[in-house]
Structures are given as structure tokens and as C-alpha cells.
Amino acid sequence: MGMMKQAFLPILSSFLLFACSTPPEPGSLSVSDAWVRAVPPASGITAAYMTILNDSEVADTLVSVTCDVSRVVEMHAVEVTSEGAMRMHRLKSIPVDAGGRLTLAPGGEHLMLIGLQQPMQVGVYVPLKMTFRKSGTQLVMARIRKE
Amino acid sequence: MRDTETHMVRFGRSVSLMLVLLLFACGVDSPPVEEVDGDVQAVEIPEPNRYEFGSDFVLTDQDGKPFDTASLRGSAVLLFFGYTHCPDACPTTLSRLNRVYDLLGEEGGDVRTVYVTVDVARDTSRRLKEYLSYYGLPIVGLTGTQEEVDFAAGEYGAYHKVSDEVSEAGPLFDHTLLVYLIDAEGVLRYLFQPGESPEVMAGVIGKVLKERR
Numbered sequence: 001m002g003m004m005k006q007a008f009l010p011i012l013s014s015f016l017l018f019a020c021s022t023p024p025e026p027g028s029l030s031v032s033d034a035w036v037r038a039v040p041p042a043s044g045i046t047a048a049y050m051t052i053l054n055d056s057e058v059a060d061t062l063v064s065v066t067c068d069v070s071r072v073v074e075m076h077a078v079e080v081t082s083e084g085a086m087r088m089h090r091l092k093s094i095p096v097d098a099g100g101r102l103t104l105a106p107g108g109e110h111l112m113l114i115g116l117q118q119p120m121q122v123g124v125y126v127p128l129k130m131t132f133r134k135s136g137t138q139l140v141m142a143r144i145r146k147e
Numbered sequence: 148m149r150d151t152e153t154h155m156v157r158f159g160r161s162v163s164l165m166l167v168l169l170l171f172a173c174g175v176d177s178p179p180v181e182e183v184d185g186d187v188q189a190v191e192i193p194e195p196n197r198y199e200f201g202s203d204f205v206l207t208d209q210d211g212k213p214f215d216t217a218s219l220r221g222s223a224v225l226l227f228f229g230y231t232h233c234p235d236a237c238p239t240t241l242s243r244l245n246r247v248y249d250l251l252g253e254e255g256g257d258v259r260t261v262y263v264t265v266d267v268a269r270d271t272s273r274r275l276k277e278y279l280s281y282y283g284l285p286i287v288g289l290t291g292t293q294e295e296v297d298f299a300a301g302e303y304g305a306y307h308k309v310s311d312e313v314s315e316a317g318p319l320f321d322h323t324l325l326v327y328l329i330d331a332e333g334v335l336r337y338l339f340q341p342g343e344s345p346e347v348m349a350g351v352i353g354k355v356l357k358e359r360r
Contacts, residue, residue: 088312107235
């Protein structure tokens with residue numbers, strides 16, 4: 001047990017530190033306020049939202065997202081027409097301007113988690129592996145919220 | 148054995164403490180920033196209208212039984228069109244309605260929500276029941292044949308069409324996101340836009356409910 005404890009704690013803490021995306025070094029991309037909407041267990045689909053901050057002088061692009069709890073993750077934008085009709089557009093990628101802030105939010109750009117492999121239980125974290133063209137891949141922990 | 152248990156408890160405690168500290172440090176657990184000035188009165192509540200469109204229709208409810216919206220007389224009704232495979236807009240609307248009912252409190256007892264699916268192929272009565280029961284709202288889920296749903300949507304000018312976007316999610320629908328407020332006499336009184344706040348919605352509904360007293 002003692003051995004395990006000694007070995008486990010540092011691993012756990014480094015994982016946790018990594019997981020909650022601590023403020024990045026300048027010149028990098030950081031993700032904050034990531035969350036996934038809790039949906040009925042009968043639903044096989046949900047959405048993830050977050051803020052992506054590009055604290056660098058180079059524009060970057062979100063090119064792909066994968067996630068263990070869903071079969072596939074797609075990027076979508078939502079357009080609401082003046083008549084109140086909603087249209088979704090699938091995106092191949094999402095640009096993040098140099099020094100810019102990109103907000104993925106309900107009714108706007110979002111990540112669509114399709115083919116959920118487990119119920120979306122409130123409070124649980126969903127790991128999202130997000131790949132940016134320039135800055136590479138980072139793991140983002142998105143908390144499941146009912147809202 | 149006891150020693151191990153104590154060890155485990157301590158270990159568990161230190162891990163939990165660390166988790167708490169880390170979550171705190173990262174601000175993951177902090178509540179979403181909301182502009183709450185404690186000043187709900189400051190929100191201007193628009194006057195309800197009286198529209199001349201929107202009539203009753205008959206569809207099939209989540210128990211597989213025929214449901215005539217004329218049976219809702221005496222209650223205010225929040226009507227909207229959506230589908231259960233909708234990942235963003237429809238769950239957002241349901242969440243807003245949850246908040247509206249919270250704000251209405253007891254008055255919410257006089258308000259029924261009607262959810263009409265625009266995806267008749269996938270949204271069976273059974274699926275609507277499973278899906279909607281999660282939200283704990285006084286809600287009726289309605290489905291029907293394509294013709295029946297087209298008629299209901301047409302009465303309210305609710306646009307709905309299978310999107311040409313190809314997604315792993317299967318068919319996506321372009322559809323109207325308005326929430327229609329119908330009064331206890333069956334008159335359409337207000338069209339809530341997708342961006343309308345729950346506070347404004349509850350305010351307008353409150354005005355319509357008060358007319359009866």
C-alpha cells in the first residue's frame with residue numbers, strides 16, 4: 001500500500017493538474033469552462049461547450065476532437081434566421097485568431113458528441129482530446145452539467 | 148488489516164482534499180458567471196399580443212393515445228417544435244423552460260408544455276416518453292404522421308425541413324425555435340424568440356395568467 005501510495009499520488013496529481021488546464025505559458029492555446037450538457041439516457045447525442053483562448057501571435061485551427069464516451073465528435077455552427085428558424089452547419093475546422101478568444105456556446109458553435117456510450121451523469125468529467133493544427137493535441141476535461 | 152483500512156481512509160482523504168483544492172484552484176467548480184443584480188424588476192416585460200393564427204390539432208401523445216390540443220383549455224400552454232436527436236437547440240429550449248417553471252413557482256401549475264416532434268420517423272411515442280420524462284416538466288410529447296405534424300406546424304408557421312448537412316448524427320432538421328404562448332382560451336399570445344431570457348418568458352406568462360383573475 002505504501003509503495004502504491006507513493007507511486008500513485010504524483011501520477012494522480014500530475015494528471016489532475018494537466019486535466020484542469022492550468023494557465024498556459026504565453027504563446028499557447030488554453031481551454032476553460034468546458035462543459036457537456038446532461039441529456040436523457042434515452043438520448044444518444046449531446047453537445048460540449050467551452051472557451052478557447054489563443055494567447056499567441058499565431059492563428060490556430062481546431063481540426064479534430066475525439067472522445068472516449070462518444071462514437072464520434074463533430075463540429076457544428078448554428079444559425080438562427082430572422083424568422084426564428086435554426087440551421088446547423090457542420091464545420092470541418094474552427095479557426096482561433098491570434099490573440100483571440102473563441103467561445104463555443106449553446107445556440108452557436110459547438111462540439112456534437114454523437115453515439116454516446118454511457119449515460120451523461122451530472123458532475124462527471126468527459127475527456128475531450130482536441131487537436132489544433134499548430135499547437136497540437138491537448139486533453140480537456142469537460143464537466144457534465146444539467147442546464 | 149485495521150492498519151490498512153486507516154491507511155486507505157487517509158489516502159482517500161488526501162486524494163479528496165487534493166481534488167477539492169485542485170478543482171478550486173482551476174475554478175472548475177465555480178458557478179457560471181451570471182449578471183445577477185438581484186434586480187428582476189429591471190427587466191422590462193413586454194405586453195402579450197393576440198395573434199389570429201394558430202389553431203388546435205390532434206396528434207399522438209407519449210402514451211400512444213390521441214391528443215387534441217383543445218383539451219388544454221383552462222391552462223396556459225407553451226408549444227414548441229423540436230426533435231430528440233437535436234443536440235444543441237432543443238435541449239437548450241428545454242433547459243430554459245425548466246428555468247421558466249422555477250421562476251413561475253406555484254403559478255407554473257397552470258402552465259402546460261407541448262413538445263411536437265418534427266422527426267416523426269425516429270420520435271415514436273415511446274421514445275418521446277423516455278426522453279421527456281428526464282426533464283420532470285408538465286410536458287406532453289406529441290408525434291404523428293408526417294401529414295399530421297406538417298398540419299400542426301403549418302398552423303403555427305413553424306418551419307421544419309430535413310437539413311442537407313451530412314452528419315454521423317443521422318438526419319438533422321432545420322426548424323423554428325420559437326416557443327408559442329397560448330392562453331387558457333386557446334388564443335396565441337406571444338412568440339418567444341430563441342434568445343429570450345427565462346425571466347422575460349416567466350414575466351409574459353405571468354401577465355397572461357393574471358388576466359384570468
